[in-house]
Amino acid sequence: MKLYAYDHCPFCVRARMIFGLKNLPFELVMLANDDEATPIGLVGKKVVPILIKEDGTAMPESLDIVHYVDEHFGEKILSEQLRSEVEEWVKTVGRYYNHLLIPRFVKMDLAEFNTQSAVDYFIKKKTEAIGDFQQNLDETANYLVRLHQDLENLVPLIKSASALNGKLSLEDIMVFPMLRNLTCVRDIQFPPEVAAYLKTMSKQSGVDLYFDKAI
Ligand SMILES: N[C@@H](CCC(=O)N[C@@H](CS)C(=O)NCC(=O)O)C(=O)O
Incomplete structure (x- = not known):
């Protein structure tokens, strides 16, 4: 496939x-x-x-x-369980985290941006959604105050480093992609439990993190 x-x-x-x-x-x-x-x-x-x-x-x-x-394909591995607190966390962080991510993505040498026309296309489209990229970058510290609190709020919801709810579920499919993308923000201090989850889930899923490209 x-x-x-x-x-x-x-x-x-x-x-x-x-x-x-x-x-x-x-x-x-x-x-x-x-x-x-x-x-x-x-x-x-x-x-x-x-x-x-x-x-x-x-x-x-x-x-x-x-x-x-x-x-x-093979045995089903995901449970459909999605705790309401996790759903709420996804919604809360989803309201603002793109302001941290989107202006960074175009500076990170990602495959989808390997021509100037692709970068220009993205900047034009996303500026309409989040405003000027540089202004958003300048607001990083303010967004991080919110995010650091939200990361602390996630800690008690992590039952295991290998699965948010103790066994693989829809929660991992919803939360890991958000955390993975946030690894492109250099100044984030991930709580140890979140960092351990990121590292383990990256290994299990084969999806790389952005720490080495962080801005
Ligand atoms: N509901 C869709 C949303 C997919 C989506 O929004 N993808 C974005 C990229 S993150 C997209 O293709 N946007 C169109 C564009 O980039 O022009 C899904 O869950 O797959």
Whole structure:
């Protein structure tokens, strides 16, 4: 199977995780961020992730991909359990964390940004959503005050470094991609429990962290 993705896309990380966690082979194809023709040709809109199934049909939507792969290849490994506190954490951090991430992604040498036109495309589109990139970078310290508190709030919800709720569940699929992307922010102090979870889940899922590219 083939997965079209962007490296920075948290929804794509969800899809990559299920392959890694189940140890299933797949081809990961990073699209250029300004490539509209490929996704529109496959699913009628510009979106990733897109899974090309073994029969050649294309499937968008990260959670559909996760469920499809989990249910059709080997033993199912994910429980559907999603604690309301975890859901709330995802919503809370989801409200602001893109202000920290988006202006950094274009400076990190990611595959989807290896042409100037791809960088320009992203900056134009995302400036409309979050405002000026430099102004957002200048606000880092303020966002980090919020984030450090939210990371502390996550600590009591981590039951094990290898699975948020003690065994693999939808919680890992929702939370790990967010934490992984946050590793691109140099000044974040991850609480030890969160750092251990990040390291273990990265190893289990085969999704790399951004610590060595952090800005
Ligand atoms: N609901 C979708 C959301 C996917 C999504 O928003 N992907 C973003 C990338 S993170 C995208 O493709 N945006 C279009 C663009 O970048 O132009 C899913 O869960 O797969």
